Amino acid sequence: MQMNLSKIIEGGKDYYVPSPIIDSTVPRKSDDVFFNPHQKINRDLSVLVLRTYAKIENKNDIAICEPFGGVGVRTCRYAVEVPSSTIYYNDVNPKAFRIAMHNFSLLPKLERNKVSTYNKEFTDFLNSLYLDQPIMDFVDIDPYGTPIPFVHRSLKFVTLQGLLAFTATDLASLSGLYPRAMYAKYGIGIFEDRIGNVHELAARSLITGIQRIGLNQNQSLIPVFTFYYRHFIRTFMIRVRGVDRVLDQTGFLCRCQKCSTIFQTPLTPKEILCSFCESNQILKVGPLYLGKLHKDTYLSSLKDEPHIKAINDTKSILKIINLINEENKLNIPWSYDLPTVAKIVSKPIPPMDFIIEKLSEIGYKCYNTHYSGVSLKTDAKFSDLCSIIRKAND
Ligand SMILES: C[S@@+](CC[C@H](N)C(=O)[O-])C[C@H]1O[C@@H](n2cnc3c(N)ncnc32)[C@H](O)[C@@H]1O
Numbered sequence: 001m002q003m004n005l006s007k008i009i010e011g012g013k014d015y016y017v018p019s020p021i022i023d024s025t026v027p028r029k030s031d032d033v034f035f036n037p038h039q040k041i042n043r044d045l046s047v048l049v050l051r052t053y054a055k056i057e058n059k060n061d062i063a064i065c066e067p068f069g070g071v072g073v074r075t076c077r078y079a080v081e082v083p084s085s086t087i088y089y090n091d092v093n094p095k096a097f098r099i100a101m102h103n104f105s106l107l108p109k110l111e112r113n114k115v116s117t118y119n120k121e122f123t124d125f126l127n128s129l130y131l132d133q134p135i136m137d138f139v140d141i142d143p144y145g146t147p148i149p150f151v152h153r154s155l156k157f158v159t160l161q162g163l164l165a166f167t168a169t170d171l172a173s174l175s176g177l178y179p180r181a182m183y184a185k186y187g188i189g190i191f192e193d194r195i196g197n198v199h200e201l202a203a204r205s206l207i208t209g210i211q212r213i214g215l216n217q218n219q220s221l222i223p224v225f226t227f228y229y230r231h232f233i234r235t236f237m238i239r240v241r242g243v244d245r246v247l248d249q250t251g252f253l254c255r256c257q258k259c260s261t262i263f264q265t266p267l268t269p270k271e272i273l274c275s276f277c278e279s280n281q282i283l284k285v286g287p288l289y290l291g292k293l294h295k296d297t298y299l300s301s302l303k304d305e306p307h308i309k310a311i312n313d314t315k316s317i318l319k320i321i322n323l324i325n326e327e328n329k330l331n332i333p334w335s336y337d338l339p340t341v342a343k344i345v346s347k348p349i350p351p352m353d354f355i356i357e358k359l360s361e362i363g364y365k366c367y368n369t370h371y372s373g374v375s376l377k378t379d380a381k382f383s384d385l386c387s388i389i390r391k392a393n394d
Contacts, residue, residue, distance in 0.1 A: 005099065008073075010040055011047065011081050012310055015073045015103050018095075033095040035071055038230050039167075042142075043074050044311045045320070046165060047081045049225050049236050050138060052301045053163050060084055065129065065136040065157055067122050067150070068143045072100025079111040081307065088136075090118035090125040126153055135159050142167045146185050147206075151213040155239065162239050164221065166210055169232045174202035176285065187212050190285045195255045196262055196334030199228040199371040201285065204253075204333065206233050208289045211246045220245040225302065226293040227320055228371055235293075249291030253334055257281040260344050261382040262334050264290050276381065290333040299325050323370035327377045330365055338374040341382075342389055349374065350392035358388045 006019040017035035054062055061084045069075050069089040078087050089104075091097050097119040104115050118125045139154045139162070141147040147166040158164055168174060173181035175198035176190035183189055186209030194201060203226050214221040221237040222245060251266045256274035263275040265284075272282045303321055308314055327335070342349040352374065356366045359380045366378040378385065 003095065003099065005102070008035075008037070009312065010043060010073060011077050012312065013076070013080060014106075015071075015076060016099060016106075017071050017073065018099065033071065033093055033099065035073070039232075041229050041313070041316060041320070042167060042232065042234055043077055044313065044317055045225075045227065045234070046074070046140065046236075047077055047311075048302055048305050048307060048317070049165070049298070050078065050082045050085075050163070051305055051307055052298055053138070053224075053236075054082070054084075055301060056297055057161060059137060061086065062137045063135065064088065065126075065139045065154075066090065066142075067125055067139075067154075068141065069096075069100060070142075071096050072103040074140070074142070075100065075115055076103050076107060076111070079107060079114045081310070085114055087115045088118070088129060089115055090120055090122075092119070092121045094119060122150060123153065126157060129157065136162060138163045138165070140165045145170045146173070146209075148185050148209050148213070151210050152217075155214060155217060155219060158239050160239060160241060163224075163236060164210075164239060165234065165236045166206065167232050167234050168202075168206045171199075171202050171231065171233070174205045174233065175199065176201060176205070185209060188286060188288060191283050195253050195283065195285050197337045197369065197371050197375040199233070200333075200335050200369070200375075201253075201288075203228055203233050203235065203293055204288050204290070207235055207237070207293070208250070208287065210235070210237065211250075211289055214239070215243050215246060218243060222246075222295070223289075223291075223293050224295040224298040225324075227324060229320070236298075238295075246289065249289055250287050251290050252284040252286035253288055253290070254282045254284045257283060259382065260386075262336075264333055276383065288333070292328065292331055294324060294328050296328070299328055320370050323368055326367040327369040329367055330377050330379060332377060332379060335369045335371060335375040335377045336382075336385065337372070338376060338389075341385060345386045345389050347389050347393040350389060352376070354392055355385070355388055358391075359385065 004019040005016040064087045069091045075089040136157045176194045179190045186205045226235040258279040259277045261276040338349045359366045364380040369375045
């Protein structure tokens, strides 16, 4: 079977992908093979996080398992750009597998020898690995839609203190636009309304859904780096023993129906009252992971990772990393969406810089976020944020 291929460049090297390159998030037919160019940033950041992981965890050799390898670009990048890596590539689709084999054949011998290849369904692939090598340092779960059906088995293949990465593209379920799907997939109840910036909510929902499966196995999965981009959320998590580290950071995100203040409660609160006006008319989302989405050591190391210079879109990568460094300075599990706040006060949104300046003048901390140009992370009282928006329009 003849296939048309296009050449792309990632990490400074040429790779081949199905032609034409389709700007879509899911294939049109189940056996279609396609390549999503917007996932480049996912691959760029994955290479950087893996290099950071190796440095922080003092790993000289990294065994990588990529069960959803697609046309092999990600595997090639791990082979070329992550030192001392061994990669177990798999994809169920024979067309994707054939293109991947072509890409692997073009790798220099040293890198080509790092890759073992499989053309199996996820479970069969993991079963065959179990005979060969049960222990992985990094498992990369990058299917279409939700990664949840694949979490349970993945956990069995990664070492303690090992790293797992998950990509999710089902943003409508993750952000509560479809509350029943959100509950069915992630176990999160959302009542009537969505609270705060929906992409931060989506990131927390994904992490919560994955952590629930870990908790069943007496494990905590701790996020070390998480980001949103265009149509997906990607989170990197370290596997540790015991449930307390997750349970201590799990609770409910609440919004007062009377004064719109957003606040959080622990997992088992006696009574939920608004932290500002003490109303008991509260909308809540949860249980939800309310801890940090990133580990400070990973963020500072990522920022200084010399390999950033070898990635051809250094500017976009640095922009995301820098904004995440900003928002990570405040451990508050929501961001305000300014258009929503402006709607509540029935005024147009003033410029972001103006709001940040005015809130800082009265002693609040405020940071831009990577979720959108109009979302703000701040410890300001909601009433103060509203009065600044009102005053700007006087
Ligand atoms: C989003 S693509 C992977 C892209 C790839 N990780 C990259 O960055 O280049 C998802 C891939 O998972 C494969 N896939 C879907 N379900 C699978 C399953 N149950 N077992 C193995 N592969 C599967 C599809 O054939 C597809 O190639």
